[in-house]
Amino acid sequence: MVIAGVVTGSMSDILTGQLTLRGGDGTVMTRRDLTRDSFAQRPEEGIYAATIHAEAPMEPGCYDGILSLDRAGEEADLTIAFQLDVRPHPVSVLVWEVPDVVQVGSKASIKIGLKCEAGCDLSDWEVDVLDGDGTLLASAVVSDMPWPGTASLHYTSLSLTAPATPAMVPLKVQAHASQARAVQARDQSAGPPHTDATALFNLRVVPAAEHVIAVDAIDRRSGNPVENARVVAHPYRTRTDQNGYAALQVPTGVYTIFVSGPDHIPVRFREEITGAAAIRAELDLDEGLSDADLW
Amino acid sequence: MTKKRDTSQDIESAHDTEDLGLNRRDFLVAGAVAGVGASALATTDQAQAQSATTATTPAAETQWHYEVDVVVAGGGCAGLTAAIRARDLGASVLVVDQNYDLGGRMLHSGSFLSLGGGDPVQLRDMAGESDADGFITVPPVEDPEELDDSIDLLFQDVTDWSIVDRKAQSPYRYNEREMMRAWAENCPATRQFLIDNYVRFTRVNGTHGGGGLSRARAPYCFFMLGDTTDMRAGTITAEDAGVADLERTSAFAPVQMQDASQFVGPNAVRNGVALSRPLEFSAREKGVQFMLHRHFDDLIREESPGGRVLGLSAHYSPRHNPDTGELLRSYWQNGNIDERRQTVSIRARQAVILASGGHAGNPEFRSMFYPALRDPAFPTSGYALQGPHGQDASAMIAGLKVGANMAGMQQNLSYPTTFHISTRLGTRDAYTTMMPGHPTFPFRASAGINVGNAGFEEFIAVNQVGKRFFNEVRLPIRPGSNRYPGDGGAPGQGMDHTPTDWRNCSKEWVREMYNYDHGLDAALAINEGSQAPNYYSGPLWAIMDEDAVRRTGWELRFPYVNEENGYFFRADTIEELAARISAGHPFQRVPLSHLSETVSTWNTYVDEGADPEFEREVDAPMNRIAEPPFYALAIMVIWHDSYGGLRVNGQQQVIDMQGAVIPGLYAGGEAVGGFNKHGLGKGHVHGYIAGTYAAQGAN
Numbered sequence: 001m002v003i004a005g006v007v008t009g010s011m012s013d014i015l016t017g018q019l020t021l022r023g024g025d026g027t028v029m030t031r032r033d034l035t036r037d038s039f040a041q042r043p044e045e046g047i048y049a050a051t052i053h054a055e056a057p058m059e060p061g062c063y064d065g066i067l068s069l070d071r072a073g074e075e076a077d078l079t080i081a082f083q084l085d086v087r088p089h090p091v092s093v094l095v096w097e098v099p100d101v102v103q104v105g106s107k108a109s110i111k112i113g114l115k116c117e118a119g120c121d122l123s124d125w126e127v128d129v130l131d132g133d134g135t136l137l138a139s140a141v142v143s144d145m146p147w148p149g150t151a152s153l154h155y156t157s158l159s160l161t162a163p164a165t166p167a168m169v170p171l172k173v174q175a176h177a178s179q180a181r182a183v184q185a186r187d188q189s190a191g192p193p194h195t196d197a198t199a200l201f202n203l204r205v206v207p208a209a210e211h212v213i214a215v216d217a218i219d220r221r222s223g224n225p226v227e228n229a230r231v232v233a234h235p236y237r238t239r240t241d242q243n244g245y246a247a248l249q250v251p252t253g254v255y256t257i258f259v260s261g262p263d264h265i266p267v268r269f270r271e272e273i274t275g276a277a278a279i280r281a282e283l284d285l286d287e288g289l290s291d292a293d294l295w
Numbered sequence: 296m297t298k299k300r301d302t303s304q305d306i307e308s309a310h311d312t313e314d315l316g317l318n319r320r321d322f323l324v325a326g327a328v329a330g331v332g333a334s335a336l337a338t339t340d341q342a343q344a345q346s347a348t349t350a351t352t353p354a355a356e357t358q359w360h361y362e363v364d365v366v367v368a369g370g371g372c373a374g375l376t377a378a379i380r381a382r383d384l385g386a387s388v389l390v391v392d393q394n395y396d397l398g399g400r401m402l403h404s405g406s407f408l409s410l411g412g413g414d415p416v417q418l419r420d421m422a423g424e425s426d427a428d429g430f431i432t433v434p435p436v437e438d439p440e441e442l443d444d445s446i447d448l449l450f451q452d453v454t455d456w457s458i459v460d461r462k463a464q465s466p467y468r469y470n471e472r473e474m475m476r477a478w479a480e481n482c483p484a485t486r487q488f489l490i491d492n493y494v495r496f497t498r499v500n501g502t503h504g505g506g507g508l509s510r511a512r513a514p515y516c517f518f519m520l521g522d523t524t525d526m527r528a529g530t531i532t533a534e535d536a537g538v539a540d541l542e543r544t545s546a547f548a549p550v551q552m553q554d555a556s557q558f559v560g561p562n563a564v565r566n567g568v569a570l571s572r573p574l575e576f577s578a579r580e581k582g583v584q585f586m587l588h589r590h591f592d593d594l595i596r597e598e599s600p601g602g603r604v605l606g607l608s609a610h611y612s613p614r615h616n617p618d619t620g621e622l623l624r625s626y627w628q629n630g631n632i633d634e635r636r637q638t639v640s641i642r643a644r645q646a647v648i649l650a651s652g653g654h655a656g657n658p659e660f661r662s663m664f665y666p667a668l669r670d671p672a673f674p675t676s677g678y679a680l681q682g683p684h685g686q687d688a689s690a691m692i693a694g695l696k697v698g699a700n701m702a703g704m705q706q707n708l709s710y711p712t713t714f715h716i717s718t719r720l721g722t723r724d725a726y727t728t729m730m731p732g733h734p735t736f737p738f739r740a741s742a743g744i745n746v747g748n749a750g751f752e753e754f755i756a757v758n759q760v761g762k763r764f765f766n767e768v769r770l771p772i773r774p775g776s777n778r779y780p781g782d783g784g785a786p787g788q789g790m791d792h793t794p795t796d797w798r799n800c801s802k803e804w805v806r807e808m809y810n811y812d813h814g815l816d817a818a819l820a821i822n823e824g825s826q827a828p829n830y831y832s833g834p835l836w837a838i839m840d841e842d843a844v845r846r847t848g849w850e851l852r853f854p855y856v857n858e859e860n861g862y863f864f865r866a867d868t869i870e871e872l873a874a875r876i877s878a879g880h881p882f883q884r885v886p887l888s889h890l891s892e893t894v895s896t897w898n899t900y901v902d903e904g905a906d907p908e909f910e911r912e913v914d915a916p917m918n919r920i921a922e923p924p925f926y927a928l929a930i931m932v933i934w935h936d937s938y939g940g941l942r943v944n945g946q947q948q949v950i951d952m953q954g955a956v957i958p959g960l961y962a963g964g965e966a967v968g969g970f971n972k973h974g975l976g977k978g979h980v981h982g983y984i985a986g987t988y989a990a991q992g993a994n
Contacts, residue, residue, distance in 0.1 A: 097922065239846075
């Protein structure tokens with residue numbers, strides 16, 4: 001973590017000198033000799049600025065500091081005292097690829113990723129999945145490869161077993177440095193400290209499916225099948241194939257069924273499913289305002 | 296009486312007037328003034344000493360730099376038409392435009408041009424004939440009875456008190472009647488005028504919003520694809536039309552042209568390029584002069600009571616390529632005057648015509664219609680093409696200074712493309728698309744992704760502090776505008792519509808057809824990030840994850856989006872996304888401190904299948920936002936049309952607060968108020984009328 005101290009003013013006021021950053025006890029953290037070239041113009045503010053950088057202390061806490069400018073030919077230093085609140089690096093925990101539903105007793109695979117907001121490498125951190133009682137259900141170590149498309153989100157896969165009873169099961173992910181890292185941290189050789197991090201997610205456990213809802217998605221105007229239309233009978237989801245067909249397996253119950261997209265306006269049905277069901281969804285293309293309205 | 300004119304520049308060095316059919320008498324600039332050589336250029340100091348005179352500066356003190364019969368402020372739809380018309384009637388004409396090129400918003404329009412009253416294109420289609428070149432090979436789209444129009448029917452339609460639209464606004468009852476009558480009477484002649492100036496029209500197919508509910512009155516304008524771009528021949532190359540490469544636009548056409556085969560035949564393309572460029576070509580061919588990079592500032596008027604407008608002042612407003620620093624150049628240069636003095640005063644012997652557009656691009660001015668839209672985060676359309684001075688209310692501001700009256704001040708509330716939420720995300724200039732290749736593309740640096748109304752199902756929309764504020768699926772939906780054949784809100788559609796019938800606005804019917812959800816207004820509402828005195832409410836963000844991108848197939852890459860222009864962001868986490876937006880967007884004035892919580896809460900709603908805040912589950916499926924990376928695309932509020940402006944009479948003369956004509960001053964297009972009709976058809980007829988009377992010196 002970097003501390004930046006900035007001295008500003010009009011160019012005529014800023015002469016050569018020495019900029020010093022000290023801890024509260026007077027210990028010099030860093031020092032920089034200033035020349036005219038040290039200053040960059042901030043035209044929007046009408047000033048010139050020069051900056052000095054130092055690393056923040058590794059130990060979290062509240063610190064006092066002093067920034068001083070000793071100018072050549074001047075008797076008195078310019079000083080400013082400040083306080084610094086040093087905190088551990090925040091860690092974000094992400095959970096994805098959680099299935100919309102998991103049948104009782106089945107396995108579910110999820111992804112968990114970690115990211116240090118300051119950019120530290122968190123590979124070899126551990127993630128634990130706990131239930132509402134705090135019981136450990138699964139544990140893994142994140143890999144050293146970032147998730148595709150991300151810069152530094154290290155991830156792992158975990159497998160969970162659904163309980164035998166249908167329910168919305170609240171779960172918690174707890175991320176922490178590995179034991180080896182913890183030992184290093186005590187020796188203060190493992191880099192800056194990080195927050196422990198948690199994330200909450202739900203696993204919806206459902207009974208075995210009994211019936212099939214067969215959906216045919218058709219473009220109303222052309223009569224052509226609509227591929228990749230979303231079929232949602234909450235919490236069950238699927239998509240249509242190249243023939244505009246999808247089969248959604250659900251237990252007995254009353255469902256609001258949406259068939260929508262891509263590029264089509266959603267169509268909604270309300271159905272009580274007690275056996276095999278078939279739905280023909282005629283979708284209207286989302287044309288928005290016509291050229292006549294826009295232009 | 297004015298002093299002798301400044302003689303500091305001989306413009307014959309800038310162009311050859313003989314080739315353009317003019318003589319020196321017509322374009323008087325140089326002359327002998329004691330002590331000043333005719334060939335000496337004005338220095339900057341001299342220009343500053345002869346700085347802009349305003350309406351408050353005595354006209355007697357004005358030192359004129361140019362003198363012509365008719366000066367036109369604005370080279371767009373109304374301005375070019377007025378200029379050509381006045382030139383046709385023998386006037387010398389100079390057009391000043393703040394932009395680097397001509398066309399205004401006409402150039403990036405869709406060219407849907409609604410006139411009527413039995414205009415030549417309606418008659419052509421009624422007879423089942425083709426156009427003069429024989430390009431049109433498809434039969435008429437409308438039946439003869441749908442085209443059987445008259446000036447009286449047209450006038451009745453555009454002053455119909457009984458029409459109420461689906462926002463419960465009345466588009467026609469507040470139109471200025473004298474102006475509407477003159478407009479209706481001149482529609483046929485204007486259509487012929489456009490045809491005579493190289494504009495080619497497709498089959499009529501419907502009518503434009505504000506053009507009436509009784510008949511079909513609007514065709515598009517088209518070119519035929521060919522080996523050359525030739526305005527006389529009516530052809531354009533695929534490259535110039537922007538259809539050779541879907542990710543390139545040309546300097547000729549800022550918006551890629553669309554397929555017009557349905558209304559013409561194979562190989563036809565359409566949009567505003569097929570209207571603007573032919574008119575511009577004709578204007579240059581006929582000897583209209585242009586001063587570009589030149590912003591109209593003020594009118595110069597005689598001091599006597601009811602004094603005449605003598606001319607205008609305009610300052611140099613150059614536009615440069617932001618990457619190279621080069622001065623942008625118009626596509627054609629013949630007829631351009633390369634004037635670079637800071638300010639010039641131009642005398643109009645007969646008239647000044649104000650056609651410099653509306654107020655949609657001026658946050659301060661437009662805030663009189665909707666205070667929340669004082670927010671500079673939300674631009675007007677064509678921001679890149681026209682620059683920051685586009686639609687800046689210059690005509691209204693200058694008119695008000697000389698005591699002009701205003702009209703139609705409530706009409707901004709009606710049309711669906713005045714202020715609205717755009718479905719094109721990830722770019723500031725969200726009303727149109729534009730690809731690399733056009734000189735102004737660097738000003739926007741991304742084309743944007745048009746997700747359509749249906750696309751709003753795929754993400755959440757958040758305000759400037761990162762909170763959801765409305766049902767996303769309902770957010771972009773706008774009711775259709777009032778036009779033939781429907782859906783203008785009238786109970787009788789198409790030929791079944793009954794004009795001026797009280798049942799068109801019975802309260803029972805209005806309750807039944809009202810169809811507006813006020814999502815835009817929720818977006819602009821005061822939120823905890825809004826700060827006094829302006830209480831800005833923008834920007835707005837579409838937040839989505841990688842799964843949304845995968846299931847929709849949206850191409851989040853250049854040129855559609857750009858991670859460097861501040862309107863698209865990508866991050867590993869939601870927290871990082873919020874930080875990047877705060878650091879990178881020019882109008883993110885407060886942190887998105889609620890964004891993480893909003894996404895977490897949303898995911899809970901998805902799991903539960905219910906959105907207690909905005910009932911999203913009623914309208915469309917809900918999707919989690921969970922898979923990294925995460926994306927934020929700017930959702931823009933765009934103000935496109937301007938309604939409400941200068942009051943004019945049937946000759947397009949500007950009227951003052953006492954109801955008197957301001958001598959020597961005309962106005963047209965979106966500078967004029969009291970005419971609730973979308974764009975082109977209004978501007979062209981205004982220009983035709985104004986050019987006619989200005990040239991004839993009706994005053």
